[in-house]
Amino acid sequence: MSNTPVASGSAKKRSRSDLPLAVLMIAPAFIGLAVFLLWPTIYGIGLSFTNFNLLTPPKFVGFNNYIRMIEDPMFWNAAWVTVYYVVVNIGVQTVLALGIAVLMHRLTQSMIVRSLILTPYLVSNVVAALVFFWILDNQLGIGNHILVSMGLERIPFLSQDATVIPTIALINVWRHVGYTALLIFAGLQTIPESAYEAAKVDGASEWQTFWRITVPLLRPILALVLIRTIIGSFQVFDTVAVTTAGGPVNSSRVLQLYIYNMAFGRFQFGYASALSVGLMVILVVITFLQYRLTRAGDTDLN
Amino acid sequence: MKSKIATLLALTTAGALLTSGCAPARTDDAGVIDYWLWDSAQQPGYQACADAFEAANPGLKVKITQFGWDDYWSKLTAGFIADQAPDVFTNHVGKYPQFVDLQVLVPLDDLQATQSINDSDYAPGLADLWKGQDGKRYGVPKDWDTVGYFYDEKVTDAAGITREQLLSMDWNPEDGGSFEKIIAHLTVDTAGVRGDEPGFNKNSVAVYGLASEGAGGENLGQTQWGAYTGTLGWSPLDKNPWGTRFNLDDPEFQKAMAWYYGLVDKGYMPSFEVFGRNSGSYQQVAQRKAVLGMNGSWMISTFATIPDAKLAVAPTPVGPSGQRSSPLNGLADSVTRFAEDKEAAGKWVAYMGSHECQMKIAEAGVVFPARPEATQRSVEVRREAGLDVSPFTVHVEEGTGFTLAVTTNAADISALTVPGFEAVFVGQQDVSSLTELNSQINRLLQLTQ
Incomplete structure (x- = not known):
């Protein structure tokens, strides 16, 4: 005491x-x-409140850059093209990755399979884009040669506006799906084996187990994976820069490419900064909504 | 614990010092002139000039660095920002007005070696392109280029088209004249039917009469449609250089554009989808997918590498004005304000524009040097190599070349024209949309004057 x-x-x-x-x-x-x-x-x-070309001192212009952004049809076009890309990219990637992860979890414990699935992620984005650029070339690409040898028409994957965004989205799915699957797979391992055993005892089919046990218990992990991949997806740049540079016309001019050209091609660093702030606002809003809607902070495990 | 942190701090500071120590380490020691160019084919010629220059100017050295076209401009931009730019570099008319605005070029009138440059020593019109709105000279002309059609004579012979026919082509925006008849005949579908024969299937073409070079928005049709619209007496700007109003709303011009892009619907020229953006007239002619490939004289040595071809060049057709026409462009050398010894840099620029160096460039036979006597020599060098290049020089002799549009805000304008013309080329928009494009450009020029 x-x-x-x-x-x-x-x-x-x-x-x-x-x-x-x-x-x-x-x-x-x-x-x-x-x-x-x-x-x-x-x-x-x-x-973003100045006119700045990097070589002469910035000049304050108030909200002019933001007013210009709201009136700029190219900005809105770029925003829609980016959203279209994200929807295709994330939609396909998440479904595929979930499928692969569940198969890895339920079917095989092989390290070789897990490593193989991750290999595309080891290739750099630019290299992957270049390789697909040549595979899908309308005249020389092996992809189109296979189509022709099967008696089909050539598809100008990266040179017509109808296919260009889905093609770029799928190239990036190819590269990222393994990594996303691995993240989901890690989440699957947090689900206690006893839940699956109980389902088996109750006579649930594999399909029922997936929808009643795997998906609900995986929700918080899936939500975080989605937040991460969607933010990454909005920042698409290198694949587009390598394969189409925004064309044909403006059909693949995504936001990051527009911002890059504005800054480093046209030396309008002030307006490019305003566009970047615009992209940041979009990302903050989407991430906030996602977090709330998917209740990513809670878990159903207790 | 404390000592560990101290070590850590010391390490990071050392790292920071190391990295910052790297930054100011510039490559140009005293007396070394750092010179950049983008065309690897021209490097040997300029190296020969540099050797002679060094011999004549003891104490000065020239270090030549070459980057490919795309890397070149981004490296240069980065160099200006980071104070790592070369002393002297090869400049392009589409780019230099922006550099003048950014105040990174030295007016050559201020340098002793270049203040007495004589405009009339160079091919007509070339020197004027390089005078800014302030009337000062920002580049000394080094070469010039025009366009023509490259083709493999074996292919035209097999099609029964004679060299005389190709030398005397005419064109008009209604039916394309004898030029269109020739490219129709040179077009062959997958069943072997020619474009001017009944039963021709325009949806399944094996060989196109005319190669595609894209929509032409970037340099206003330099290697696409400029040669045709030039024969209408049409020019892209109200005055050149430093015009303030574009003429893309001219109905005659739009009619010619409708004719040009209409060649795709007729099957005589490949659509955008067929080759995409990475394959121009050189690749199409080299792959034997197209016969006439319009391109600039700077591509002579590239086309000459096509195996098993008997390369020849045809001039652009005679149009409604009764004359031929071709975009005429020229490169020049500029001095940057980052040059440590600007007078020495000026000496090197003046030497590259001099008779002595220009004759060396003529011997190298890659481009046409800017001085007429050197051009003459260059033509002879080509003739000895078995290629008649008069279809390019005819425009300088007859004065039918028109210079490329030089304006302020070129990067902003091409951000509008590139997608604008491409939309018409791929069929998304009608040619009348060029009127709206024109008013957007004019408004931009008005706002920034």
Whole structure:
């Protein structure tokens, strides 16, 4: 009893002496965050209120860039093209990845299969895009040669507006599906085996097990995977830049490409910053809605 | 613990010092002129010039660096921003007005070696292209180019089209004249029926009479339709250089465009879908998928590499004006304001435009040098190599070349014209949509004057 005040006194002393060390420990991460994330973001938002060509000093123009953005048909076209891409890309990718993950979980434990499924992800985006660009070339591509040898018509996959976005979306599905499947697979392993055993005892079919046990218990993981892949999907750039550069006409001019050309082709860094802020707002809204709608923070496991 | 953190901090600081230490390490030591160009085929010629220049100017060295066209402009942009730009670089009329606006070029009138450059030493019109709105000179002409049709004489002989026919083609926007008759005859469908014969299947063409070079929005039809619209007496701008009003709303012009893009519907020229964006007239002619491939004189040495072909060049057709026509363009060398020794850079630019270096370029036989006497030599070099290039030079001799449009805000304008013309080419829009495109461009020019 008599020791208590002494003990609390020494605890107080320790907490005081811990503070500088704690600050020191956090400092590298915080400085990194501030220098490489916070400052560029604030600076970028600041630039969006100026006319700036990077070589002469920025000129403040108020909300002019945002007014221009709202009136710019190319911006809205780019936004719709991007949304179209995301819907095709994420739709196909998520269904495929879920299928692959469940098959890996329920059918095989083979490490070789798991590694094979991940291999496309090891290829760089630009290389994957270039390879598919030549495979799908209308004249020289092996893809079209196979179509012709089967007696079908050639399909100008990347040079007609009807097919260009689905084609680019599927190229990226090919590259990312294995990785997404692996993430979902990790989620599947958190589902207790006892739930499946109980379902088996109750005589549920594999199909019923999938819909009644796997999908509901996987929901939080699936929601987080979706948030991550959708944000990534909105940032599509390299595949488009390599295969179509936005064409034909504007049918594959996605937002990131429009922003890039605005900044580095036309030296309008102020307007390009405003467009980037526009993209950021779109992403924040979509992520917020997704988080709320899928209740990604809760789990049904308890 | 504390010592560990101190070590960590020391390490990071050292890292930061190392990286920042790299940045200002510029490659140009004293007396070295850093020179950039994009055409690898021209590098040997300019290396010969550089060797002679170094011999004549002890203490000066020229370091030539070559990048492909696309990398070239992004590297240059990055160089201007990061203060890593070359001292002297090959410039293009479509790009230099923007560099003038960005204040990265040195007016050559301010440099001793280049202030006495004489316009009349060069092919007519070339030197004027390189004078800014302020009347100052931003580039010394180094070469010029016009367009013509490259073809394999073996193919035209087999089709029964003579060289005389190809040398005397005429054109009009109604029925395309004898030019259209020739490309119709050169077109063959997969069943072997020619484009001017009954039973021709335009939906299954094996060989097109005329190669496609895309819609032509970027350089206003330089290698697509400029040669035809030029014979209407039409020019893209109210004045060149530094015009402020485009003429894409001219009904005569739109009629010619309807004729040109209509060749796709007739089956004489491949549609955008067939070859996509990566395959131009060179690839189509080389693959024997097209017969006449319009392209610029800068492509002579590239076309000459097509195996088993008897390469020949035909001039652009005579149009309603009674004359031929061709876009005429020229490159020039510019000095950047990042050059450490601007006077030395000016000397090198002046030397590249001099008689001595231009004759070396003529001997290299890749492009037509800007000086008439050097052009003459270049034509002889080509003739010795077995190729008649008079279809290109005829435009300079007869004064039928018209210079490419030079305006401010070129990048913003091509952001409108590239998709605008492509929409007509792929059939998304009618030619009348060019009127709307025109008013968008004019409004842009008005707002930025």
